[in-house]
Amino acid sequence: MTINVEEMAVFCKRKGIIYPSSEIYGGLSGFFDYGPYGSEIKRNVVNAWWKEWVRSREDIVGIDGSIIANPKIWKASGHVDGFSDLILETEDGKEQIRADHFLEEQLGGNFDGVTSDEVNKLLKKHNLTLKGKKFKECVSFNMMFTTNIGPKQGNIGYLRPETAQIIFADFKLIQENARLKLPFGIAQVGKAFRNEISPRNFIFRSREFEQLEIEYFIHPKQTKCPYIDEVKDFSMSVLSAEMQEKGEKAVSMSVKELLKKKILQEWHAYFLAKNIKWFLKLGCNPKNFRIRQHLKDELAHYSSDCWDIEYKFPFGFKELQGVADRSDYDLSKHIKHSGKDLSLFDEETKSKVVPHVVAEPSLGLDRAILVFLFEAYNDDKKRGNIVLNLHPKIAPLQVAILPLVKKLDDESRKIFEDLKEDFNCFFDNGGSIGRRYARMDEIGTPFCVTIDFESLEDKAVTVRDRETTKQERIKISELKTYLRNKL
Numbered sequence: 001m002t003i004n005v006e007e008m009a010v011f012c013k014r015k016g017i018i019y020p021s022s023e024i025y026g027g028l029s030g031f032f033d034y035g036p037y038g039s040e041i042k043r044n045v046v047n048a049w050w051k052e053w054v055r056s057r058e059d060i061v062g063i064d065g066s067i068i069a070n071p072k073i074w075k076a077s078g079h080v081d082g083f084s085d086l087i088l089e090t091e092d093g094k095e096q097i098r099a100d101h102f103l104e105e106q107l108g109g110n111f112d113g114v115t116s117d118e119v120n121k122l123l124k125k126h127n128l129t130l131k132g133k134k135f136k137e138c139v140s141f142n143m144m145f146t147t148n149i150g151p152k153q154g155n156i157g158y159l160r161p162e163t164a165q166i167i168f169a170d171f172k173l174i175q176e177n178a179r180l181k182l183p184f185g186i187a188q189v190g191k192a193f194r195n196e197i198s199p200r201n202f203i204f205r206s207r208e209f210e211q212l213e214i215e216y217f218i219h220p221k222q223t224k225c226p227y228i229d230e231v232k233d234f235s236m237s238v239l240s241a242e243m244q245e246k247g248e249k250a251v252s253m254s255v256k257e258l259l260k261k262k263i264l265q266e267w268h269a270y271f272l273a274k275n276i277k278w279f280l281k282l283g284c285n286p287k288n289f290r291i292r293q294h295l296k297d298e299l300a301h302y303s304s305d306c307w308d309i310e311y312k313f314p315f316g317f318k319e320l321q322g323v324a325d326r327s328d329y330d331l332s333k334h335i336k337h338s339g340k341d342l343s344l345f346d347e348e349t350k351s352k353v354v355p356h357v358v359a360e361p362s363l364g365l366d367r368a369i370l371v372f373l374f375e376a377y378n379d380d381k382k383r384g385n386i387v388l389n390l391h392p393k394i395a396p397l398q399v400a401i402l403p404l405v406k407k408l409d410d411e412s413r414k415i416f417e418d419l420k421e422d423f424n425c426f427f428d429n430g431g432s433i434g435r436r437y438a439r440m441d442e443i444g445t446p447f448c449v450t451i452d453f454e455s456l457e458d459k460a461v462t463v464r465d466r467e468t469t470k471q472e473r474i475k476i477s478e479l480k481t482y483l484r485n486k487l
């Protein structure tokens with residue numbers, strides 16, 4: 001990792017990966033557009049995740065719910081009353097800032113869970129101002145975006161602040177349609193919206209983002225995770241609540257040890273380890289990940305325990321993915337508010353049971369993309385250009401077809417037409433071959449195929465590997481198999 005987040009934003013804009021939204025009108029804070037290469041990366045990350053968590057498993061199914069739902073959902077879930085951050089506004093009303101972030105910057109330490117009274121006292125005690133401006137009283141600010149549903153004014157709707165609630169509201173239908181038996185999970189990928197007081201760090205904290213979420217339901221008595229053996233020997237860097245309270249540093253422990261010391265229970269251990277392993281499988285460095293337990297006053301209103309997978313961003317270790325225990329909080333709330341029976345019949349005890357969400361792995365897609373970009377970014381001084389070492393499954397293009405000169409376009413196009421059936425290909429006949437290689441390195445294309453005059457004779461092409469820059473002569477008839485094996 002060689003650049004900071006601002007430099008990454010500049011790089012992403014320059015290479016067509018991510019732009020500030022509506023830039024011609026001065027942009028809009030907290031909103032971004034994914035460009036030609038960014039939209040491909042995003043699609044690839046979603047596909048890799050969906051394959052891992054939905055298509056490869058018998059116990060998890062996916063849904064695609066609506067962004068605006070009956071507002072009663074958000075009343076029942078507690079978001080209308082409790083989904084807020086504390087805001088500080090300057091006396092002239094010109095500047096607003098999130099109170100916990102402001103205190104963190106001014107006083108150091110962690111102010112998650114701080115109350116408005118405590119903030120007001122701290123402001124007074126330390127005589128804190130923003131560029132010399134005093135603050136009004138600290139108040140809480142609901143982060144849900146509102147809209148009007150239909151033509152009648154006053155019919156308030158909310159843009160969903162998490163994808164999770166749609167899963168809870170549809171729980172019974174999904175369970176019946178997919179004939180699911182506990183334990184099982186329901187996954188969803190989609191947009192979420194939060195009116196963040198101070199969006200920051202590029203796509204790390206934005207107002208419109210995407211989540212990759214799973215609600216994993218168990219019988220409340222099923223404490224054993226049948227998949228735990230898959231991860232028992234896996235080691236992670238761990239920072240429990242107790243360690244934080246004692247001021248200790250994170251230490252590496254295997255899942256076996258974590259279970260033995262009762263730092264984690266089986267389900268949580270499984271989901272935390274398995275999620276980190278997914279990032280490692282896609283080329284990330286294990287040293288940049290750790291798991292951190294929430295302190296009691298940090299927990300969200302629905303959560304009884306929560307561990308975050310944190311990533312070492314250039315601006316510090318920060319939350320990449322939350323894995324919360326939501327117990328029966330949500331289903332019970334929806335049973336109460338809707339009057340509908342969302343319990344399941346337990347064959348063993350011949351009684352009804354409200355399943356518990358023992359783990360809710362909730363990953364921010366944009367944060368995951370930021371991780372992959374930081375991991376991949378390499379300012380290669382020897383080559384004289386940036387190389388984005390993205391895993392081939394995530395890279396926006398897989399193969400570039402480069403005729404050495406324009407005269408070879410026809411022959412090259414034939415190869416392009418053939419390969420594009422199987423790979424995401426790009427045809428580029430403009431500029432020197434060195435410049436074209438560099439352009440492909442910068443957006444992470446794993447392979448470049450060059451067609452030269454000899455190709456007309458020997459029916460072979462030169463394949464260049466992005467990572468090593470090694471070149472190999474491959475028969476055109478064997479090219480597809482060669483690339484398939486490599487990719």
Ligand code: GAP
Pocket residue numbers: 161162163164194196203204205206207208209210211213319320321322360362363364365366367
């Ligand atoms: N359903 C649980 C839930 O929404 P969360 O910790 O509030 O939990 C889950 O959010 C994940 O969504 C976070 O770990 C983060 O990756 C992502 N996320 C949350 N707020 C975000 C924001 N403002 N911008 C980008 N990603 C965000």
